Amino acid sequence: MERLLRLMMPRGLLGRSLLIILLPLLILQGVALQVFYGAHLDVISRRLAGAVAGELSFVVELLQRDPSPENRAWVFREVAWRFDMALAFEPGATLGPTPDRPTSLPLLPLEDDLARAMAERVGRPFDADWVSDARSVIIRVQLPGGVLHAEAPRKRLFSGTLYYFTIWLLGTAALLFLVAALFMKNQVRAIRRLASAAEAFGLGRDVGPMKPEGATEVRQAAQAFNHMQERIRRFVAQRTEMLAGISHDLRTPLTRMRLGLAMLPRTEEEEEEVAALTQDVEEMERMVAAYLAFARGEGVEQSQPADLAEIVRDVARKARRDGAEVAVEAPGSLVLPLRQDALRRCLANLLDNARKHARRVAVAVREIPREPPAGSERAQGGWAQVTVDDDGPGIPEAQREEAFRPFATLSAGGTGLGLAIARDIARAHGGDIVLEDSPLGGLRARVRLPV
Structure with a gap:
């Protein structure tokens, strides 16, 4: 699990910073949606389903009290006007199979709320068709003389504020994420420029002083880098100038020693000693030249x-x-x-x-x-x-x-x-x-x- 989390974590500072900002935001909004609005939606759904079931229970009682066609027509007109629900009666019919719900659609909690409310308030066999009409829910209730068909608008069973609330949450989260991304990108860009300048300077490329930008700490780091770069250049220049002076000071006496040895009168017995001293002087000159070449390895060449x-x-x-x-x-x-x-x-x-x-x-x-x-x-x-x-x-x-x-x-x-x-x-x-x-x-x- 630790290795999996390490692989899933962003590598860059920008990605990790945005993750630090976004993850608590999503958790907070998820908790708010579940705890506060989830409980509110559950209460509203039960109340809406209970209202529709209560109206149907009232209609069923009226039809059973007076099953005459005249009374049935009057009840249907009043219900359509006062409850916004279309009713129809199919004499001698019995309940058949309910149309299958598509597997791609999720099971809505309000279906359970409606079934529970119908069982409690109507107390008769029924089924609900959520598929045939996109705007309505068709509820069929088995009565002694036939089947009562009720077409209730979906808005009476479902509160659309859930969509608005979800859009509000996602919209604010996206806006905050965008603002955070733009802000963090500017901060990380300054760090990347500092890293690129340090890398180029380490490779011996003259990038010049960089412009401090970003947060105060990043500006301080950029200024410290500029000061360090200038101190290193000054040190290299001073060392090169000092060694150039040393070269001049050392080569002058060495040259005089070589001339003195060349002009020194000597016997045949002293010839070997003078030749050995001359070789020592030449060796010293080569060592001085090699040392200067080593010390100038970094050099001032761009x-x-x-x-x-x-x-x-x-x-x-x-x-x-x-x-x-x-x-x-x-x-x-x-x-x-x-x-x-x-x-x-x-x-x-x-x-x-x-x-x-x-x-x-x-x-x-x-x-x-x-x-x-x-x-x-x-x-x-x-x-x-x-x-x-x-x-x-x-x-x-x-x-x-x-x-x-x-x-x-x-x-x-x-x-x-x-x-x-x-x-x-x-x-x-x-x-x-x-x-x-x-x-x-x-x-x-x-x-x-x-x-």
Whole structure:
């Protein structure tokens, strides 16, 4: 039962809010209709049926007191004028079968009320035909000399105020529901805009400050989001400027050290020591450059629609010029919002790692559907997936997550920032990178980017 209720419950805030408003309203009106108007209708129905049965009982007594044709005609005229009921007498007749009631029509409580009233007040065999005439009810009563036919208008047995009351209840409920739906839709729209802005900002897309609207709490959340967005941009800009200054300050003394080592007079015995120091200085320059590239992974570049397949082919061509054997499998085009320069650096790092440790490299690009979130049947959008396979020694599964840590070197050479920079760029796009076993026997780097 709990699972069934969970499946039947609306998923969105708008649906749940409207359900919270509508359900108590329907329950309240149902209780009012049943308790108050239901009891009132029951009383009215019994009284109307009792009145018709009492009039027929009075007619039967008059006909039995004086069964002459003259008296019968006078009674019929008076009843038609005073009681609005048409009477006819069929001498020598007996009651036959009552026409069957259509099964599509519900059994009305007033039929039971009329039967009960006729049994109490008339006390003779009778039947009622509710089918033959849409405006009247034909009641037949067995008398000693024949059958008395009475045609009573339905309005004398049924109160039409039930329809008006039901229409009033449903109309007011529909009006209140419409007003609540319009109001809640405006409130939920502001929340959806806030969620969309947060999602776009998380994917690295510059959406600018959003306009606060809706309820006070939603406005406060929008303003807090704008302040957070501005603080993050300011932090990234300050960090980039600071690191640019650090780069300038570090490269100047390193350059002087290289020049000093190059111009330093030395003997043959000192040549090896000077060469080792020169390599250390070059290594420091590479580490500084790699660190700056890692720190600028988020960068200030804005996302623009770009062809991912063309970017992959271009990066593969550069890798081939460096001596790598790279096979590319990509569609004609796959356009999505990208930071082109950052993504080129991400893919170049992956291909460079594969080229250093393997002979063959295969790159594939394809679009795959996004898995639906928990509790939902469908997912929005899809993924653009880039896989980089190689036939190298690979990385043990227990060390794959460690390989993404900055400055974690699992092999000789390098600074240990290539995979860290690549994952940083992929996550800045709203995606990620995972390492898996490759069909070629080595390592597979799987990059997913939201479409």
